[in-house]
Amino acid sequence: MSYTSFCKFAFFLIFLSFGYAQTSSAQVSKGNQILINRGLQIQGMVNTGDIFHLANYTNAHYTAINWIFNSDTSQMGPAPSFPWGRWVSDITNMPPVGSEASNMSQLVSLSLSDEPYLDSNYYFTNMLHWFTTVQSSYPNTILYINNWGGEVTDGTLSSFIAQARPDMITFDLYPWQLDYTTRVPISLSQQWYGELRRYRAWASTYNIPFGIYRQTFHAVQDYNSTVYRDPSPSELRVNTFGALAFNAKMLIDFTYNTGASSLFDRNAQGQWAGDTLTNALYTELIDINQRAANFGKALVFLKPVYELHNTNTVSPPPGPGSDDPNFPNGYATSTMFLRGKYISGGVTNFTPLPDSFYNDPSSSTNSGLPNSSAYSWWEFQKNDPYLTGWSMTNKAGIKNNGLPGDVIISWFRPLDEIFDGTNYNNEVYMMVVNALTATNGTAVDCLQEIKLNFLNSFTSIVMLDSLTGQLQTNTLPIVSTRRQLVLSLNGGDAALFKFNTGAPFVGHVPPAAARPTASVQAGKPAINIQGTVGGHYQLQMTSSMQASNNWTTLTNLYLPTSNYVVTNTTPSSNSPSFYRVVGIP
Numbered sequence: 001m002s003y004t005s006f007c008k009f010a011f012f013l014i015f016l017s018f019g020y021a022q023t024s025s026a027q028v029s030k031g032n033q034i035l036i037n038r039g040l041q042i043q044g045m046v047n048t049g050d051i052f053h054l055a056n057y058t059n060a061h062y063t064a065i066n067w068i069f070n071s072d073t074s075q076m077g078p079a080p081s082f083p084w085g086r087w088v089s090d091i092t093n094m095p096p097v098g099s100e101a102s103n104m105s106q107l108v109s110l111s112l113s114d115e116p117y118l119d120s121n122y123y124f125t126n127m128l129h130w131f132t133t134v135q136s137s138y139p140n141t142i143l144y145i146n147n148w149g150g151e152v153t154d155g156t157l158s159s160f161i162a163q164a165r166p167d168m169i170t171f172d173l174y175p176w177q178l179d180y181t182t183r184v185p186i187s188l189s190q191q192w193y194g195e196l197r198r199y200r201a202w203a204s205t206y207n208i209p210f211g212i213y214r215q216t217f218h219a220v221q222d223y224n225s226t227v228y229r230d231p232s233p234s235e236l237r238v239n240t241f242g243a244l245a246f247n248a249k250m251l252i253d254f255t256y257n258t259g260a261s262s263l264f265d266r267n268a269q270g271q272w273a274g275d276t277l278t279n280a281l282y283t284e285l286i287d288i289n290q291r292a293a294n295f296g297k298a299l300v301f302l303k304p305v306y307e308l309h310n311t312n313t314v315s316p317p318p319g320p321g322s323d324d325p326n327f328p329n330g331y332a333t334s335t336m337f338l339r340g341k342y343i344s345g346g347v348t349n350f351t352p353l354p355d356s357f358y359n360d361p362s363s364s365t366n367s368g369l370p371n372s373s374a375y376s377w378w379e380f381q382k383n384d385p386y387l388t389g390w391s392m393t394n395k396a397g398i399k400n401n402g403l404p405g406d407v408i409i410s411w412f413r414p415l416d417e418i419f420d421g422t423n424y425n426n427e428v429y430m431m432v433v434n435a436l437t438a439t440n441g442t443a444v445d446c447l448q449e450i451k452l453n454f455l456n457s458f459t460s461i462v463m464l465d466s467l468t469g470q471l472q473t474n475t476l477p478i479v480s481t482r483r484q485l486v487l488s489l490n491g492g493d494a495a496l497f498k499f500n501t502g503a504p505f506v507g508h509v510p511p512a513a514a515r516p517t518a519s520v521q522a523g524k525p526a527i528n529i530q531g532t533v534g535g536h537y538q539l540q541m542t543s544s545m546q547a548s549n550n551w552t553t554l555t556n557l558y559l560p561t562s563n564y565v566v567t568n569t570t571p572s573s574n575s576p577s578f579y580r581v582v583g584i585p
Contacts, residue, residue, distance in 0.1 A: 027416040028560050029207045031142050031167035032300070035249050036558045038108060039063060040296025041211070042289050043085065044256030048072045051274025052257050054082060060282065061289035064108045066252055073099045076106075085109035085141075091130050094137075105554070109142040109250070111170075116145070118152045118160055131164035142167040142250075144211070149173030149195040154202070161206045171199055172213035172254060176235055178227040185229060185439035188238070194355030196246040197332050203247075204304060211250025212243045216285075217260040230262035233284045234437040234446045237492025240288050244295055245410040245433045245494065246335060247304055251292065284443075287467075294469035295431075295496050301419045301506035301534070301558075302412035302429055304334040305383050320382045324361075331358040331377060338392055339374040340405035340436060341367060350374045351406055383411040384428040386454035386499065388482060394436065395488065396447040405436025405491075407450055414506055418560060419534040424503035431496045434489035446491025453482040460500040461485065464508075466493075471505055504534065507558070511535030511583030526567040529581055531559050536584040539566060541577050551580070 028036070035041065043066035046052055052075050057065065065076060067086035076082050079102040088094055088110050096104055112130055116123040127145065135143060145160070149171050152160075161169065175192045178185055196212070203210035214236070219228045231239060240251060255261055257275040263282040264275050306319020310327045337357055339350040350367045353359060357376040364372035373391070380388065392404045399405075412429040414420055420427055436446040460475045474497075476483040487495050498505060514531040531537055536558055540551040557564065 027418075029167070029209075030139075031144075031209045032207070032249075032415060033560065034108070034140065034142050034167070035209055035300045036560070037556050038083070039556075040293060040300050041108065041250040041252075042292055042296075043109075043250070044216070044253040045258075046256050047258045048075075050257045050259070050272070051276055053275055056275045056278065057256070058082070060286050061293055063293065064106075066109070068255075069093075071095075071097075071100060073103055076103060079103055080105045082106065083108045085111070087111045087114055089113070091133060094134055105140075107138075107141045109144060109168075110138070111144055111146050112166075114146050115148050115151060115172075118147065119156050124156065124160060128160065128164045131166060135165065144168035144170055144250075146170040146172060146213070149191065154198070157202055158205070161202060161208070166208065168209045168211060168250065169199060169203060170211040170213065170250065170252065171195055174213070174215040174217075174228055174254070175239070176215050176229050176231040178229045180225040180227055183227065187439070188235070188437065190352055190354040192354075193242070193246075193337075193357075196243060196248070197335070197354060197356050200246045200248075200304065201332075209249040210247075211252060212248050213252045213254045214239045214243075216253040216262045216281075217255050217258070218262060219260050230281065232437065232439055232441065233281065234441075234443045234491030235439070236281065236284060237288055237443055237490070238433065238435050238437050239492075240292050241295075241433045241492055241494035242408060242435060244292065244299060245408045245431045247299065247302065247410070247412070249296070249300055291466035291493075294466050295464065295494070297469060297507040298429070298464055298496060298505060299412075299507075301415055303415050305411040305413050305428070306334065307331075308333040308377070308379065308382060322382075323379055327377075328358055330356065332356050333377050333379075334383065335376075335408060335410040336378050337376045338390060338407040338409065339363075339376075340392075340400070340407070341403040343401050343403070348403070384430065384499070386458060386483070387430075387452060388455060389453040391451045392434075393449045394447075395449045396445050398445045399438040399441065399491075400436060400446075405434070405446065405448060407448070408433040408435050409452075416560070419506045419558075420503045420509070421533060424501065427498060427501065427503045427506075429496065429498045429506075431494055432487055432489070433494040434487075434491060437491050443490035443492055448489060448491075450487045450489065452485045452487070453479070454485070456481060456483050458483065458499055458501075461497045462500050462505055463495065463497040464505065466496070471508055473500060506534060507536075509534035509536075510585060511537055514581035514583060516579070516581045521565070521567055524567050526565050527579065527581075529557065529559065529564045529566065530562055531564075531581070531583070533559055533562055535559055538582045538584060540580050540582055543577055545578055554579075556584075557581075 042063050045066050045068050047068050048070050064083035069087045071086050081103040083106045085108045116127050118124045145166050173192050173195050175188045199210045218230045259272045265277040265279045308322045309316050310329050311321035348368045360375050360377045363374035366372050392407045394404045410431045434448045436448050463472045512532045517528045519526050539554045541554050542551045
């Protein structure tokens with residue numbers, strides 16, 4: 001967009017140069033607000049001891065560098081640099097350390113330690129002290145804690161979040177393995193889905209985001225007889241879009257440029273060259289990350305719909321009650337698994353359900369019948385008003401003996417009703433993932449056709465194109481009295497859409513011209529921005545009003561309220577600067 005076209009969105013202010021802190025909406029947590037402003041995070045763990053090329057990293061659509069304990073600011077581009085984060089070894093190692101000071105405005109996230117055993121009172125107490133001590137010093141940085149899948153019990157995790165108030169929680173569980181003895185590939189463990197469900201539940205309870213570590217490494221661990229293998233293209237895709245379907249909002253690759261990386265090859269002499277020699281999985285990652293980032297424009301504004309509960313529950317939680325008086329509380333219903341099939345010992349079986357998913361009583365009891373289907377608990381018009389049925393077909397027919405694989409369907413609602421304006425409420429979004437994967441071959445080899453049938457009480461949906469990030473309005477044809485959506489998804493790929501009610505698609509709200517005003521709050525300069533709620537804006541600065549001068553983007557904003565305050569966090573200099581607020585279509 002040209003300088004003149006920017007001007008129609010912009011009003012100008014003159015201040016002394018300063019850093020920025022943003023005021024969140026009362027309904028949106030700090031962690032969620034940072035992700036709304038910066039976008040869904042796709043980070044890779046980068047080791048300073050191995051060769052690293054920022055161009056290769058940004059080409060893969062990563063959003064921030066995640067350093068393994070030690071950062072190297074010289075590799076991050078000119079200050080204030082490419083966005084970054086890192087692991088922190090202890091409370092004395094908090095940024096800025098060394099040359100990090102000039103890059104602090106781009107500090108996105110910090111993992112305070114890694115995998116602390118919180119069920120031990122010693123680690124729980126130390127981590128609690130750490131979080132409560134440093135929180136106020138990092139208003140624009142996500143402070144989070146990571147544990148391996150299953151490491152922390154539910155009671156401990158809940159207690160820690162309530163007391164320490166982390167901005168986010170994450171877990172690592174690496175599902176792509178080989179049998180230690182035979183070296184035969186092992187399929188995806190349902191435990192991974194179970195941990196996604198568990199972390200989503202606690203994140204939702206405390207109104208914070210959660211994230212995962214994706215597996216992009218291989219390793220042999222003789223001490224516990226575990227062999228981690230490189231994921232196939234379809235497996236890396238389901239590692240990504242399966243997590244997003246559970247509303248994960250940060251993806252961190254373990255690892256990016258170390259000698260165990262799945263994304264790069266060694267040279268002809270067998271020497272490791274960091275991220276120099278890209279391979280086919282790296283090429284696949286470029287496409288995966290681009291699609292994830294495009295989905296993320298909307299997903300950072302969304303949260304799961306409420307889970308069902310038994311209507312006989314004393315002091316019931318919010319959300320709809322089940323029509324079945326025997327509904328078992330505690331099971332997940334905001335995400336549904338359409339169970340695929342597999343052959344074992346010559347017998348066709350339905351795939352097992354993850355922990356905390358309950359087989360729907362209406363499911364078929366005979367997995368051997370060609371058109372039999374089974375699925376986790378689902379009830380008509382509880383998650384959305386229209387869905388009536390579905391089917392899935394293994395269209396490629398190359399993998400899984402031609403049998404259908406799992407399909408994941410998730411339902412979402414806005415984090416806050418303000419994000420699609422004041423005229424709309426209770427908008428429903430759906431995400432569908434083809435979870436059929438294979439340990440070898442391409443994602444196309446796992447192509448499935450998924451048909452969703454809806455009541456004929458609406459005409460069209462608004463679909464987010466994952467490749468372009470643009471919105472498409474699709475009229476659904478009537479098939480046997482039902483509106484039918486047909487999705488053809490490669491292995492691990494996904495679709496995200498909402499019913500076309502006229503409401504804006506969150507993350508894609510057109511911004512009106514912003515009206516910034518200057519003020520002083522608690523003795524500090526501040527900019528109050530009036531604009532379109534849910535609209536995307538940038539606060540920009542320049543040192544001169546010459547037409548040829550470049551504008552520097554200081555921060556991205558998705559306005560959570562029509563009056564949004566940005567204040568300084570660093571001492572001012574003596575150099576005057578010019579500021580403007582730009583609407584981003």
